[in-house]
Amino acid sequence: MDHKLANLVPYSRPATPGIHSSQTIGFIGLGSMGFYMARNLAKRAIPPGVPPTPLVVWNRTIDKSQKLQNQLGKELITIAKDIDEICSCDILITNLSNDEVVKDIYGKLARVLKLSPPVKTKIFVETSTILPPLAGELDVLISGLAHSHFISCPVFGRPNVADKAQLLLVMAGDYRSKKEVAYLFVPAVGRKVVDLGENVEKAPTFKLLGNSMILGAMEVVAEAFTLGSKAGIEPERINDLIGDILPAPGLMGYADRMMRDDFNGVDGFSLEGGIKDASHVRRLTAQYGAPMPIIDIAHQRLITARAIHTAQKEEGTETLDLLDWTALIAGSRVAAGLDPFHSRKRKAVVEEA
Structure with missing residues (x-):
C-alpha cells in the first residue's frame, strides 16, 4: 500500500x-x-x-x-x-x-x-x-x-x-x-x-459538530465586521486581522466573502442549507442537554437574512436569486442600523459631544 x-x-x-x-x-x-x-x-x-x-x-x-x-x-x-x-x-x-x-x-x-x-x-x-x-x-x-x-x-x-x-x-x-x-x-x-x-448515526453527528464550529466562528466574525463598521474601521483591516490571529483557511474564505459583500449562493453553501444545519444542531443540543447559545444566535441571524431577502424579492429589489450562508451577517448589520447586504452603504460615524 x-x-x-x-x-x-x-x-x-x-x-x-x-x-x-x-x-x-x-x-x-x-x-x-x-x-x-x-x-x-x-x-x-x-x-x-x-x-x-x-x-x-x-x-x-x-x-x-x-x-x-x-x-x-x-x-x-x-x-x-x-x-x-x-x-x-x-x-x-x-x-x-x-x-x-x-x-x-x-x-x-x-x-x-x-x-x-x-x-x-x-x-x-x-x-x-x-x-x-x-x-x-x-x-x-x-x-x-x-x-x-x-x-x-x-x-x-x-x-x-x-x-x-x-x-x-x-x-x-x-x-x-x-x-x-x-x-x-x-x-x-x-x-x-x-x-x-x-x-x-455517529458520522452525521460528527458532521453537525463540525458545522457548529464553522457557523459559530462565522457569527463571531460577522459581529466583529459589524462593530468595526460602526466604529469606522475598514472591513479590509478586519479581514487582515482575521488572517493574522485566526488563520483557518475555511474561516478566512468566509470572512473574505463578508468583507466583499459576496453573498451569491450559487457557488457557495446556500442560506437554506445553513438554516437546515443550524436547526439540526439545535435539535442535538436539546436531545443531549448541551446548550450552544452561539448557534441559537446564528440561527436567528440566518432566518433574519432570509426574511430580508424574501421581502426584497417581493419588492423586486433583490440582486441575487440564492444567498450564501455568509449572509447571516445581515442580521447583525440590521440590528446595528446598517444596510444588510452592502457594507459600504452606511452612515458615517458621528461622535456625540
Whole structure:
C-alpha cells in the first residue's frame, strides 16, 4: 500500500485492490456539491489497460446530468432515465439537499429493490448532511434488502473544495463496505477519511459538530465586521486581522466573502442549507442537554437574512436569486442600523459631544 495513502485511509485495501473494474457506480443528486463529486468520481484513475465503466447519474432535473455528460462524454457518464435504472448499480451514492428529499429517494430505491432483490453485494453511500436518527432509519431500511449494506459518509467542504477533490470524508457503517468506498473516494473525491465506527448515526453527528464550529466562528466574525463598521474601521483591516490571529483557511474564505459583500449562493453553501444545519444542531443540543447559545444566535441571524431577502424579492429589489450562508451577517448589520447586504452603504460615524 502507498504509505501516503495509508495515512489518509484508515483501512487496509480490499481483497482485490481498489474497486473492481466490473462494478457499476451510480450517483444521485447533482447539486452544487454532488456535481463536482460525481465528475471527479467519473474521472478517477483506472488501472492501465482496463476500460472505464461509465458512472451512472440521475438528478431530478435532467439538465445537470446532461451538462456533466457534455463535459466528460458518454464514455464516462451514462444518464439513468429513472430511479429503477440506477438501482441496478453495485454502489449507489447520494448527495441530496435535505432530510425530506433523502427519505423520499431512499424510499423509492427500497421499493424498487424489494420488487427485484439484488443477487450480489450492493453498497449505499449517503453523503448529505442529515439528522443522525435518519441515518439509523436508512440503515434499517437498506439492511432489510438482500445483500445490501448502508454507510453514512457526510463530507466537509464547500463546492470549490469538492471541485479540487479535497473533501474531508467521515464514514460510519459496515466495515467492509467502508473499505471499498474509502479506496474509491480517496483521492478521487476527497483527501482523507475519518472512521467513526459501525454506528451510522455517529458520522452525521460528527458532521453537525463540525458545522457548529464553522457557523459559530462565522457569527463571531460577522459581529466583529459589524462593530468595526460602526466604529469606522475598514472591513479590509478586519479581514487582515482575521488572517493574522485566526488563520483557518475555511474561516478566512468566509470572512473574505463578508468583507466583499459576496453573498451569491450559487457557488457557495446556500442560506437554506445553513438554516437546515443550524436547526439540526439545535435539535442535538436539546436531545443531549448541551446548550450552544452561539448557534441559537446564528440561527436567528440566518432566518433574519432570509426574511430580508424574501421581502426584497417581493419588492423586486433583490440582486441575487440564492444567498450564501455568509449572509447571516445581515442580521447583525440590521440590528446595528446598517444596510444588510452592502457594507459600504452606511452612515458615517458621528461622535456625540
